[in-house]
Amino acid sequence: MSEITPDLxxxxxxxxxxxxxxxxxxxLTGQLDAIVDNIAKVSEVATADVAATSHPIPLSNVFRPDEVGQTLTLEQTLQNAPDAADGRFRVTAILGEEQ
Known part of the structure:
Protein backbone atom coordinates (compact mmCIF):
# COMPACT_ATOMS: atom_id res chain seq x y z
CA MET A 1 0.00 0.00 0.00
CA SER A 2 1.47 3.29 -1.09
CA GLU A 3 1.67 6.02 1.55
CA ILE A 4 2.39 8.78 -0.95
CA THR A 5 -0.52 9.78 -3.15
CA PRO A 6 -0.75 12.44 -5.86
CA ASP A 7 -3.08 14.43 -3.61
CA LEU A 8 -0.49 14.37 -0.82
CA LEU A 28 7.41 13.00 -7.39
CA THR A 29 4.74 10.57 -6.19
CA GLY A 30 6.87 7.63 -7.31
CA GLN A 31 10.13 9.11 -6.05
CA LEU A 32 8.78 10.05 -2.63
CA ASP A 33 7.09 6.67 -2.27
CA ALA A 34 10.43 4.96 -3.00
CA ILE A 35 12.13 7.14 -0.37
CA VAL A 36 9.50 6.27 2.25
CA ASP A 37 9.84 2.55 1.42
CA ASN A 38 13.63 2.70 1.76
CA ILE A 39 13.39 4.49 5.10
CA ALA A 40 11.00 1.79 6.30
CA LYS A 41 13.51 -0.91 5.26
CA VAL A 42 16.30 0.81 7.17
CA SER A 43 14.04 1.19 10.20
CA GLU A 44 13.38 -2.56 10.16
CA VAL A 45 17.06 -3.45 10.50
CA ALA A 46 18.04 -0.61 12.84
CA THR A 47 18.29 -1.98 16.36
CA ALA A 48 18.87 -0.40 19.73
CA ASP A 49 22.30 -2.04 20.07
CA VAL A 50 23.64 -0.11 17.05
CA ALA A 51 24.77 3.35 18.11
CA ALA A 52 23.71 6.27 15.93
CA THR A 53 26.57 8.01 14.18
CA SER A 54 26.94 11.40 12.57
CA HIS A 55 30.19 10.46 10.82
CA PRO A 56 31.66 7.08 9.85
CA ILE A 57 35.14 7.99 11.11
CA PRO A 58 35.74 9.25 14.66
CA LEU A 59 36.73 12.91 14.61
CA SER A 60 38.88 14.86 17.02
CA ASN A 61 39.39 18.57 17.48
CA VAL A 62 42.60 19.68 15.75
CA PHE A 63 42.54 23.27 16.97
CA ARG A 64 44.99 24.58 19.52
CA PRO A 65 43.62 26.00 22.77
CA ASP A 66 42.86 29.72 22.83
CA GLU A 67 45.55 31.60 24.71
CA VAL A 68 45.88 35.33 25.19
CA GLY A 69 49.00 36.53 23.43
CA GLN A 70 50.71 39.78 22.58
CA THR A 71 48.31 42.24 20.97
CA LEU A 72 48.79 45.45 19.02
CA THR A 73 48.37 48.81 20.66
CA LEU A 74 45.76 51.19 19.30
CA GLU A 75 48.47 53.28 17.67
CA GLN A 76 50.02 50.21 15.99
CA THR A 77 46.62 49.12 14.72
CA LEU A 78 45.80 52.48 13.16
CA GLN A 79 49.29 53.45 11.92
CA ASN A 80 48.70 52.27 8.32
CA ALA A 81 45.02 53.13 8.09
CA PRO A 82 44.19 55.49 5.22
CA ASP A 83 42.00 57.51 7.59
CA ALA A 84 41.37 57.30 11.33
CA ALA A 85 39.43 59.40 13.83
CA ASP A 86 38.82 59.07 17.58
CA GLY A 87 40.77 55.79 17.77
CA ARG A 88 38.71 54.13 15.02
CA PHE A 89 39.05 53.36 11.33
CA ARG A 90 37.27 56.02 9.32
CA VAL A 91 35.44 54.80 6.20
CA THR A 92 33.00 56.35 3.80
CA ALA A 93 29.30 55.70 4.36
CA ILE A 94 27.87 53.01 2.10
CA LEU A 95 24.36 52.61 3.46
CA GLY A 96 21.54 54.21 1.54
CA GLU A 97 23.37 54.51 -1.78
CA GLU A 98 21.24 51.90 -3.56
CA GLN A 99 18.01 52.27 -1.65
Whole structure:
Protein backbone atom coordinates (compact mmCIF):
# COMPACT_ATOMS: atom_id res chain seq x y z
CA MET A 1 0.00 0.00 0.00
CA SER A 2 1.47 3.29 -1.09
CA GLU A 3 1.67 6.02 1.55
CA ILE A 4 2.39 8.78 -0.95
CA THR A 5 -0.52 9.78 -3.15
CA PRO A 6 -0.75 12.44 -5.86
CA ASP A 7 -3.08 14.43 -3.61
CA LEU A 8 -0.49 14.37 -0.82
CA UNK A 9 2.22 15.55 -3.25
CA UNK A 10 -0.01 18.39 -4.42
CA UNK A 11 -0.71 19.34 -0.79
CA UNK A 12 3.02 19.32 0.00
CA UNK A 13 3.61 21.49 -3.05
CA UNK A 14 1.05 24.01 -1.79
CA UNK A 15 2.66 24.03 1.68
CA UNK A 16 6.08 24.59 0.11
CA UNK A 17 4.63 27.20 -2.26
CA UNK A 18 5.85 25.24 -5.26
CA UNK A 19 3.63 25.08 -8.34
CA UNK A 20 3.76 21.50 -9.66
CA UNK A 21 2.60 20.29 -13.05
CA UNK A 22 0.70 17.01 -13.37
CA UNK A 23 3.85 15.36 -14.78
CA UNK A 24 5.88 16.58 -11.80
CA UNK A 25 3.23 15.31 -9.38
CA UNK A 26 3.33 11.87 -11.04
CA UNK A 27 7.13 11.77 -10.98
CA LEU A 28 7.41 13.00 -7.39
CA THR A 29 4.74 10.57 -6.19
CA GLY A 30 6.87 7.63 -7.31
CA GLN A 31 10.13 9.11 -6.05
CA LEU A 32 8.78 10.05 -2.63
CA ASP A 33 7.09 6.67 -2.27
CA ALA A 34 10.43 4.96 -3.00
CA ILE A 35 12.13 7.14 -0.37
CA VAL A 36 9.50 6.27 2.25
CA ASP A 37 9.84 2.55 1.42
CA ASN A 38 13.63 2.70 1.76
CA ILE A 39 13.39 4.49 5.10
CA ALA A 40 11.00 1.79 6.30
CA LYS A 41 13.51 -0.91 5.26
CA VAL A 42 16.30 0.81 7.17
CA SER A 43 14.04 1.19 10.20
CA GLU A 44 13.38 -2.56 10.16
CA VAL A 45 17.06 -3.45 10.50
CA ALA A 46 18.04 -0.61 12.84
CA THR A 47 18.29 -1.98 16.36
CA ALA A 48 18.87 -0.40 19.73
CA ASP A 49 22.30 -2.04 20.07
CA VAL A 50 23.64 -0.11 17.05
CA ALA A 51 24.77 3.35 18.11
CA ALA A 52 23.71 6.27 15.93
CA THR A 53 26.57 8.01 14.18
CA SER A 54 26.94 11.40 12.57
CA HIS A 55 30.19 10.46 10.82
CA PRO A 56 31.66 7.08 9.85
CA ILE A 57 35.14 7.99 11.11
CA PRO A 58 35.74 9.25 14.66
CA LEU A 59 36.73 12.91 14.61
CA SER A 60 38.88 14.86 17.02
CA ASN A 61 39.39 18.57 17.48
CA VAL A 62 42.60 19.68 15.75
CA PHE A 63 42.54 23.27 16.97
CA ARG A 64 44.99 24.58 19.52
CA PRO A 65 43.62 26.00 22.77
CA ASP A 66 42.86 29.72 22.83
CA GLU A 67 45.55 31.60 24.71
CA VAL A 68 45.88 35.33 25.19
CA GLY A 69 49.00 36.53 23.43
CA GLN A 70 50.71 39.78 22.58
CA THR A 71 48.31 42.24 20.97
CA LEU A 72 48.79 45.45 19.02
CA THR A 73 48.37 48.81 20.66
CA LEU A 74 45.76 51.19 19.30
CA GLU A 75 48.47 53.28 17.67
CA GLN A 76 50.02 50.21 15.99
CA THR A 77 46.62 49.12 14.72
CA LEU A 78 45.80 52.48 13.16
CA GLN A 79 49.29 53.45 11.92
CA ASN A 80 48.70 52.27 8.32
CA ALA A 81 45.02 53.13 8.09
CA PRO A 82 44.19 55.49 5.22
CA ASP A 83 42.00 57.51 7.59
CA ALA A 84 41.37 57.30 11.33
CA ALA A 85 39.43 59.40 13.83
CA ASP A 86 38.82 59.07 17.58
CA GLY A 87 40.77 55.79 17.77
CA ARG A 88 38.71 54.13 15.02
CA PHE A 89 39.05 53.36 11.33
CA ARG A 90 37.27 56.02 9.32
CA VAL A 91 35.44 54.80 6.20
CA THR A 92 33.00 56.35 3.80
CA ALA A 93 29.30 55.70 4.36
CA ILE A 94 27.87 53.01 2.10
CA LEU A 95 24.36 52.61 3.46
CA GLY A 96 21.54 54.21 1.54
CA GLU A 97 23.37 54.51 -1.78
CA GLU A 98 21.24 51.90 -3.56
CA GLN A 99 18.01 52.27 -1.65
Missing amino acids: VRHLGVLARIKLTDDEVTQ
